[in-house]
Amino acid sequence: MTTAAAPALLEDTQLSSRAGGLYRHQNIVTGLIGGIGLGAIGWALSHQFLQGSNWGTDMVVTVTMAGWVIGLLLGIGAFNAPVLWMLGHDQTHEDELYLAGVGQGPRRYWKFCTDHKVVGVQYLIAVFTIFGVGGTLAMMIRTQLVSAHSSFLGANAYNAIVSVHGMAMIVATIIMVTGPFGNFIVPIMVGAKDMAFPRLNALSFWLLFAAVPPLLATFVLGGVDAGWTTYAPLSVQAPPAMDAFAITILTFAVSVTLSGINIIVTVLTMRAEGMTLNRLPIFTWGAVIGSALGLYAMPAFMVGMVMMITDRVTGTSFFVAAVGGSGWLWENIFWIMGHPEVYVILIPPVAAMLEVVSTFARKPIFAYKVTVGAFIAIIALSIMVWAHHMFTTGWAPDLNGPFMLTTELISIPTGIIFLCVIGTLWRGSIWTRLPMYWAYLFLWNFIIGGVTGIYLSDVPADNYFHGDMFVTAHFHYTLLGGAMIAAVAAFCYWFPKVSGRMLNERIGKVAFWMVAIGIQITYFGMFWEGFEGMPRRVAYYDPIFLHANQMATVGAYLLMAGFVVLLYAIIHSWVHGRPAPANPWHAKSLEWMVPTPVPLENFLVEPVVTADPYGYGEPEPAAPAAEPEREPVPVGSAETTAGEPV
Amino acid sequence: MTTTTIEHGGTLEPEGDGHGVVEGGGHHETRAQRHLKERIALWLLVGGDALFLLLELFTWFYLRALNTNGMWRGAACTKANACTDGLGNPITSEIPKAGITYTLVIAALTVVAALLVWWAEVSAQRQSPRRIISAGAGFALLTVLVAVVVQCYQFGQLPFTTIDGAYASSFIFFMGTTLAHLGLLVFILTGLWVRARRGKYDGGHWFQVGIIRFFTAWCAIVTCVLAATVILFA
Numbered sequence: 001m002t003t004a005a006a007p008a009l010l011e012d013t014q015l016s017s018r019a020g021g022l023y024r025h026q027n028i029v030t031g032l033i034g035g036i037g038l039g040a041i042g043w044a045l046s047h048q049f050l051q052g053s054n055w056g057t058d059m060v061v062t063v064t065m066a067g068w069v070i071g072l073l074l075g076i077g078a079f080n081a082p083v084l085w086m087l088g089h090d091q092t093h094e095d096e097l098y099l100a101g102v103g104q105g106p107r108r109y110w111k112f113c114t115d116h117k118v119v120g121v122q123y124l125i126a127v128f129t130i131f132g133v134g135g136t137l138a139m140m141i142r143t144q145l146v147s148a149h150s151s152f153l154g155a156n157a158y159n160a161i162v163s164v165h166g167m168a169m170i171v172a173t174i175i176m177v178t179g180p181f182g183n184f185i186v187p188i189m190v191g192a193k194d195m196a197f198p199r200l201n202a203l204s205f206w207l208l209f210a211a212v213p214p215l216l217a218t219f220v221l222g223g224v225d226a227g228w229t230t231y232a233p234l235s236v237q238a239p240p241a242m243d244a245f246a247i248t249i250l251t252f253a254v255s256v257t258l259s260g261i262n263i264i265v266t267v268l269t270m271r272a273e274g275m276t277l278n279r280l281p282i283f284t285w286g287a288v289i290g291s292a293l294g295l296y297a298m299p300a301f302m303v304g305m306v307m308m309i310t311d312r313v314t315g316t317s318f319f320v321a322a323v324g325g326s327g328w329l330w331e332n333i334f335w336i337m338g339h340p341e342v343y344v345i346l347i348p349p350v351a352a353m354l355e356v357v358s359t360f361a362r363k364p365i366f367a368y369k370v371t372v373g374a375f376i377a378i379i380a381l382s383i384m385v386w387a388h389h390m391f392t393t394g395w396a397p398d399l400n401g402p403f404m405l406t407t408e409l410i411s412i413p414t415g416i417i418f419l420c421v422i423g424t425l426w427r428g429s430i431w432t433r434l435p436m437y438w439a440y441l442f443l444w445n446f447i448i449g450g451v452t453g454i455y456l457s458d459v460p461a462d463n464y465f466h467g468d469m470f471v472t473a474h475f476h477y478t479l480l481g482g483a484m485i486a487a488v489a490a491f492c493y494w495f496p497k498v499s500g501r502m503l504n505e506r507i508g509k510v511a512f513w514m515v516a517i518g519i520q521i522t523y524f525g526m527f528w529e530g531f532e533g534m535p536r537r538v539a540y541y542d543p544i545f546l547h548a549n550q551m552a553t554v555g556a557y558l559l560m561a562g563f564v565v566l567l568y569a570i571i572h573s574w575v576h577g578r579p580a581p582a583n584p585w586h587a588k589s590l591e592w593m594v595p596t597p598v599p600l601e602n603f604l605v606e607p608v609v610t611a612d613p614y615g616y617g618e619p620e621p622a623a624p625a626a627e628p629e630r631e632p633v634p635v636g637s638a639e640t641t642a643g644e645p646v
Numbered sequence: 647m648t649t650t651t652i653e654h655g656g657t658l659e660p661e662g663d664g665h666g667v668v669e670g671g672g673h674h675e676t677r678a679q680r681h682l683k684e685r686i687a688l689w690l691l692v693g694g695d696a697l698f699l700l701l702e703l704f705t706w707f708y709l710r711a712l713n714t715n716g717m718w719r720g721a722a723c724t725k726a727n728a729c730t731d732g733l734g735n736p737i738t739s740e741i742p743k744a745g746i747t748y749t750l751v752i753a754a755l756t757v758v759a760a761l762l763v764w765w766a767e768v769s770a771q772r773q774s775p776r777r778i779i780s781a782g783a784g785f786a787l788l789t790v791l792v793a794v795v796v797q798c799y800q801f802g803q804l805p806f807t808t809i810d811g812a813y814a815s816s817f818i819f820f821m822g823t824t825l826a827h828l829g830l831l832v833f834i835l836t837g838l839w840v841r842a843r844r845g846k847y848d849g850g851h852w853f854q855v856g857i858i859r860f861f862t863a864w865c866a867i868v869t870c871v872l873a874a875t876v877i878l879f880a
Binding site: 197321 | 679682683686687690691693694695697698701702704705708709712713714715716717718807808809811812813814815816818819822833836837840841843844846
């Protein structure tokens, strides 16, 4: 290959008919065939040879689900390159280009594609799908609770739905920002052509894809009736659905670990010239810090799930006290994962929302270095707070005081970040577009979620509130009202870059008000239930809690309707929306300096960064040179709305 | 933020630092860049694996300290005085301690494999890399395969099974972890051996050998830590 023969854009390269090799024949259909086929083989063999043992059914379910995951990855092509490597072959440049989606059009979204933007969109659709499942289950829960003794679900189905709702939402919220935007935006933000390990990136997504069906299969395998925390010994005694649940978690944990490594290495090693750590956009910091914390949390999840599976499938006794195990062991391992995981969820969307606030306030981020320091302080403290979930269990009462202290200490860096958001807004030239609406809502919700968390960190107060609906309201205010709303702000902000279209703000604002009001009604209702002492995870309750529950259910329906309207706005805008200019918000970070749609290697010219990304008030950056004529690629400010502040 | 006008058209870039250019997901990068990326990624992966290992050790020491119902090694349970479950049913008799010979042999074999890969990397810088690396990788692969066989044999020789209490469970968990690492080593060392024989590391491009040497050393550390735990803190 010579430079003289280089095409203007890599995606216009004409590949030979042999490019891609085996990958040419692999896509989601072969993946599903592989997954179902190997799952069926696993089922048949384990049914034939393992069914007779004491744990036969659990073994059959575990082998079948593991077969599904491995078969899907085989079918989609995830193992092609490692096997080729082992056999001493390397993929050619053409193979790599084929893998990156060159010449495949929309089909690349259904394949094992290494282009980080394709993977980002794949993640986005997966996140929407999982939220759709989790949200539907939430509505079933609230429908059950609309009357004190509803027969809508029944106790067992209710328990199963609560468990899967919890885990689906945790899975979705962990990846809701680092999945779509950590992949699509971060490499461009730091001036890289792609992620550090493109194949690993695609593998991360397809692992996630493989993890979801086993979670849904739990409903036909007896249901997981142990709650999303799957405390032992409930989880050890649960129906075979628990095995599928554990396979989901193991697969998901591997996916998050690989994805986290990829994001960290990308930012550390692939930054453009001049992109010093002090000039990193704050979202990049958030993605790296969240990923690093994920690397700490996910191994704990894996250890716990491996031990749970062996307890159920081979009769080991890690969590069964009668034969030498301990339920406290599970609780420790689970919460060693579980509390850092809250910050794995929270930090990336908050960092993304800071990008929104800075852009629309036309101001640099207030106390940028302090904000980064606060993120780091949060992850340092978050690994020392896990036992506050166990205050009432009787485990190590002497440690209640220290854990109360570390938990209350973590409110300090959290408060600092809040102040940094306020400081960024303070006296800014605020341009209130749709992303800013969601940012304001985050501020309102997160302060309620944060302050109520301080009550729960206090041992005496926790003794009263633990296990009741106050806790449920608190963490929904934090995770839905805080993290998820910040993620929606980020989504609205980057939607033009991802889709090439402007989001319909009129419909978006209708959705905003429905969601904003719905959240307050729903979770104030739950606070009310909690103050009155209603326990969590009950399908039936005393009629004295009726009005509070009815209030929460009405709010939940409004909330869900709001999200449905938002989804309509997204789909409508993606299909029919106004073509987006390259930089509709006049932002300063690198992702807005590239054309829309973004070319395969992102940059037509390699960027050299000469200033921080928040230099508002300074002259506009030069438009990218050598811009090709592509549709729709209106680069620069020519198509931006008149009168928008700069 | 501003941009310069350095043209880039998706073609092979000139060798920036004399280390050549390699593929990377359709993009091109120097070997030095690739090496740095892979080294950092491996450090992170090993960090995650180390946390997994630490939590396994936590499990070992936690259950050992609790010794719930005397089920750590069943030391308090004899045929004459059997331990009982919560309903008063006898659930075990005395559980003998596992033999340490196999555990020690596996740890020693993994250390030998790590030393062989290290030798191959160091020697290849002075002599023919194809011959040295393929020899080092080949012997290391054989060593690890022997360790796999010993590990499988140990499963069959254990004086207890998975249902014999917390000590038995933890011991078998450790063996599973060892086997998982050995399995990874088999895959990686096979690749190293085959690729070395095909001349993939000729011309001084053996940074991948260094990466594999690091991972092999880590696997040796894992097996040694697990062996030390089961021997010293049974």
